[in-house]
Amino acid sequence: MAEFYDPKTIEEKFYKICEERGYFEIDGNKNIQEDNKTFCIMMPPPNVTGVLHIGHALTFTLQDIITRYKRMDGYKTLWQPGLDHAGIATQNVVEKQLLASGITKEQIGREEFLKKTWEWKEKSGGQIVYQMRRLGITPAWSRERFTMDEGLKNAVRKAFVSLYNKGLIIRGNYMVNWCTHDGALSDVEVEHKANKGKLYHLRYFLCENSSSNHSQIGGEADLGVAQNFASADRINNSSSEQNSNSAKDASKRPYIVVATTRPETYFGDTAVMVNPNDERYKDLIGKFVELPLLGRKIKIIADEHVDMSFGTGCVKVTPAHDTNDYEVGNRHNLEFITIFDEKGILNEHCGEFKGLERLEARDKIAGKLESKGFVEKIEDYENQVGYCYRCKNVVEPYISKQWFVKSEIADEAIKSVNEGGAKFYPSHWINSFNAWMRELKDWCISRQLWWGHRIPVFYCECGHEWADESEKPLKCPKCGGDKFTQDPDVLDTWFSSGLWPFSTLGWGNGNALKNEKWLESDLSEFYPNSMLITGFDILFFWVARMMFQSNNALGELPFKDIYLHALVKDKDGKKMSKSSGNIIDPLDMIDEYSADILRFTLTILCAQGRDVRMSDEQMVLSRNFTNKLYNATKFLRMNVDKFSDLDENAVHTELGKYILNRFKIAINETRKALDSYRFNDAADRVYKFLWDEFCDWGIELSKADKSAISELGSIFKESMKLLSPFMPFISEYLYHELSGTNLENSTSIMISKYPKASKIDEAIISKFELIIEAIISIRRAKATIDQGNAKISKAFIKLNSNLDIANYLNFIKLLAKCENVEITKDIIPNSARDVSENLESFIPLAGMDTTAIIARLNSQKSKLEKEIAKLENMLNNEKFVANAPESVLKTNQEGLATAKAKFEKVCSELESLENI
Missing domain, CATH: 3.90.740.10 (Valyl/Leucyl/Isoleucyl-tRNA synthetase, editing domain)
Incomplete structure (x- = not known):
């Protein structure tokens, strides 16, 4: 292995291989799919004019984690990607380009303007898709939709006509919010x-x-x-x-x-x-x-x-x-x-x-x-x-004649949500949903633009008005004539994106579905969607509208679970903005650190209901984690060339059994956190197992039992699957390093089974927890006599339980740096002593030169005596006690208690040393 892990040579290559093999598609994990298990999540379609910002990075990271988890857990999985046509934003971009050439849209006319807008979209639009790939996300790219593709145009017309015929879409002179540039x-x-x-x-x-x-x-x-x-x-x-x-x-x-x-x-x-x-x-x-x-x-x-x-x-x-x-x-x-x-x-x-x-x-x-x-x-x-x-x-x-969706369209959706048809995470968002929805006004859906879904209402010279699903009806349904015109306005962008949970699955797409990779059966298989993940700031822009439009069209809410994440802010908790100069560009972070590190940092900071505070310091901590994993793999490979897949029945050493059972606990807790969308807890649990339990203890303990290294390597290799949804690239790389393979000639772990835990052996865990407690206790006792890093001749352990760890003393001797460790039932006099929850440890002081230690302890004793006297004088002063704030009194009282406790400990240590 190289000295250091280089993500730049790995991430792009691995991503391309996995995409080309079709792993992101609904049948990409066909070899592990289980019957009647489907998972569907919709990507909030970013604007075609957009670029990846840190909020997008969080949304897409969380969506990718849950999708990868479900894919590895045997679900037939659809993560539906796509882009929004962004009516106002896109028209503004193209208008500015024309104006730069001295041309207005009115000079070239509507048809020519739309032609130029489509040209811009095909050439320059969708830059964000490339950027999303840099983040390592895995939607079914072959099924990418655009809110103005032919199928979705058909769906929009169908939805409009249905609401129009039900009387839920009306036109009239109302007061609206009016922009003198962009209209209603x-x-x-x-x-x-x-x-x-x-x-x-x-x-x-x-x-x-x-x-x-x-x-x-x-x-x-x-x-x-x-x-x-x-x-x-x-x-x-x-x-x-x-x-x-x-x-x-x-x-x-x-x-x-x-x-x-x-x-x-x-x-x-x-x-x-x-x-x-x-x-x-x-x-x-x-x-x-x-x-x-x-x-x-x-x-x-x-x-x-x-x-x-x-x-x-x-x-x-x-x-x-x-x-x-x-x-x-x-x-x-x-x-x-x-x-x-x-x-x-x-x-x-x-x-x-x-x-x-x-x-x-x-x-x-x-x-x-x-x-x-x-x-x-x-x-x-x-x-x-x-x-x-x-x-x-x-x-x-401004009073203007506009098209409106009547507010009663939301009545059934509100009722369904409050009857438990959908659940919010965090749960308090239902209060905001109810407050807004119950005060809902008629929604103005007409926009004075050229780019967008043209309102499918036609006006005949005979005076008849009708809505039609056909893009170009042949005749007036009343008089049979062909002298009619179409409404010039287009629909609000949010009208079409409100249909996203089902229009992308084929609803209303009509003949546009022919020869396409998505099928009508998608609707029955993937609707309602399993869940939604998005920022809370578009709860009313998008989420609420999907809920009432979907419920109206299909009689069922579009998703069961709604996870709304908070904002990503800077390290001081300030909202990011250009004017503040604190914007974090996710692509810069990927270039400097890696996609894995950015993803993991965002995830471990994303506690439900709390803003994410990003900083370079947090990114460095995640980078340290990747270095830890890489070095652990190097250690394992130095001892064993390659490791077999984990077979629980093949784990025979006591250390192997202990680490295996710690791994099982990590699996259960990670799964539980992911199933309840506590993404930060899931990431934290994987982190603690790999860093604290495996690297800090498993690897260190294996130095006392090298026969366990092959078993530990298999466990560590399997743990890369646990890590995979969070850090897909380094986990893939290290998995193959431990297997003696490479991704180019073997299957990716992203379509292998996510770890599941069998029954946990609590007895072996209890034994090793006692071993670790003994090591820590002896280390603390050594520190009191300035022997922290030195090797000592002997230590004693007095247990408070009946657990027998006599056969495990080799672990304690090696990691506590003792030539000999003995189990005792007695208190050892003239010793440095440490008391912990389940045991006491003793280090005999006979024969040691304790002059320097005694001098240090006497100095501490003198300082503590002065501190205690000072605090006692203050607290015995009636005037001070009468006038001092309660918080000051409490601080001094707590300080006095702490000083006295330290003083007693120092005196005890001095007594032990002076009695030698």
């Missing part, structure tokens, strides 16, 4: 971030017939109080000519004050609102105010929606551009005035500001209002603003 967005596609802006307090002057002496109305007495909104994203509409109100005129007229973070929106106000129970404003209900600059009159209305204790208790109402005001507008039958177009350009309702972009117009509008005396004050203000999750543009509430 669902709620979960809006990212809310803190924004440092301004709060503009605007004066709305009462019309002459609305005059009042009410003390809350501003004027010369300047009594108006600014209304401060919690909802800062208000938009207002209005139309009419600018009036002649001037600052001079304004100062003489009564007014009320409202506030907005977006002064450009007041043009859309169609009412001012107060609470009907607010005594301050009862006289004003039904009266009118004038909109600044425009002079358009709007009515003061009453609604219990208004919080009387907040600000002045007066709020402005902009029904067409604010989510809350939209509901108020419907209740009070207010006018809905839209003040800008789909691109955010102000329209004719905005007077002289028509043609300006909404955000660019803000300062100009505020300046004009201020110059005319309509601004009470302007304050710095921090609020939450919604941004498009793709282009980061500020999102507006």
Whole structure:
């Protein structure tokens, strides 16, 4: 063997061999498959525009571990891979490429644009697939799907038509989240971030017939109080000519004050609102105010929606551009005035500001209002603003005709989950699922894009509208004519990915399945999927939608178990971001360390419900583990050329039996952890067996019984199968090194049986645990007399049990470095002594030069005496005790108890030495 393990020469070669042999496919483990055992898991399809990030690396690592485990455990296994067409992201990429050449998509038209998008996808898309291979994951690559392949296009149309015909998909004018670049967005596609802006307090002057002496109305007495909104994203509409109100005129007229973070929106106000129970404003209900600059009159209305204790208790109402005001507008039958177009350009309702972009117009509008005396004050203000999750543009509430999936689609899925149809890991995620699903709003599924699944709804000139599963229907089903058009919008990307658990198995794929490697029988064999593993951050983007779409289409939830892992953060627990400069690139980690090391580090840190904190220090620890395994293999090979497969009946030495039984315990505990998705516990258990139990004890003990090395080698070789799902490459390499073979001419361990444990022999374990305890005890006793690394002539062991370890003293003598070890029933006087749980050990001191040891112990005794005196004085001081915090008193009390215990031990040791 080489001096060091070189993963760069192994990982790519081994991966290619295993993939070419078809090991990743559903029949790759056919030689070990057991009847009626199937396992299916879906890869969350990454965006075709994406690159591998550390969150992907964790998801794919955990999915690969469970898939490899099930494959080795005799399951017919499908890990379904694929890519998402990523409507907004992909269209943005191609649009930018065109713009770089001075071309817009509108100039080349829809068909040519889609052609160029497909060209980009085939040429540049899917870079992440190569990167996933670098990580060593094993999905059935031959079955890779794309959310816009022909089969999935058919499935999307079938699902849409079914929901449309059931009345669960409708179209109408609703208020939606609107990005002026990317169009309509669902709620979960809006990212809310803190924004440092301004709060503009605007004066709305009462019309002459609305005059009042009410003390809350501003004027010369300047009594108006600014209304401060919690909802800062208000938009207002209005139309009419600018009036002649001037600052001079304004100062003489009564007014009320409202506030907005977006002064450009007041043009859309169609009412001012107060609470009907607010005594301050009862006289004003039904009266009118004038909109600044425009002079358009709007009515003061009453609604219990208004919080009387907040600000002045007066709020402005902009029904067409604010989510809350939209509901108020419907209740009070207010006018809905839209003040800008789909691109955010102000329209004719905005007077002289028509043609300006909404955000660019803000300062100009505020300046004009201020110059005319309509601004009470302007304050710095921090609020939450919604941004498009793709282009980061500020999102507006906007009324638009869109397609929606009605919220009742989720009713059955919610019921099934809460009746135990699916289980969350960690379990607390069901609370988040319920909270979100039970407040579910109608889902906006139409997108104003060209790249994506075209909405399969057609409009005939005869007035008929219908949804059709055909990509190009021949005639109108009502009039038989061919004068019809298709809806121009495409579906939200999450609509198609919501079908992923079953559309990829052939559901609705139709003729596209002909001559393909996947069959219709996949649906009956692999649906529902066995489980899902993904990040908690897409619980509502993807997981919830799969659940209600799958349940609606097939009447059954798509998976039984849902494992949601936490975020991967940096070593200080901070979220990774480009701006923070703490992003960890998984490919850099693979290049520097190895795929095995990255996988193992992510796994052993991934405790359920806790964030993963990555660091170079953790990677180094995993690298040390691989070095330990490599050196263990070198030691075994130095003594035995090659090792046979493990045969329990062929293990005859006592040491071999002990290590075998420790291995059995590790198998059981690893399996138990994997079966309950405690991936970190599983990795930790394998680590402890290989490092602590096998290397630190098994190999060391074998130096006292070399006849056991051949048995230990067979056990270690079998343990590489236990490690294989976590570290597939080094485990494969070391397995073949121990077998005297290589992967090129033999079968991979990835399709061999995962270890199973037979009955455990507790007696042999108890004996060797006592042997190890004796070794540790003697070592501790030696350390007290500065003989830690020295070989001593004799030690005694006094056992507290009836176990007979007389035949095992050779292990103790070698590892405790004693020429002789004797079992005794008596306390040996004049000895260095150590007491442990099941035994005591003694090292006779006669004949030893103990001068230096006595001097050291006396020095310790003196320091402890001073420490004890100091602590006792403090604790006996009534003033100190009365004034000191309880935590300080507790610390001092514990310190005193520890010092006294050490003092007694030092005195005991001194007494033993001085009595020699």
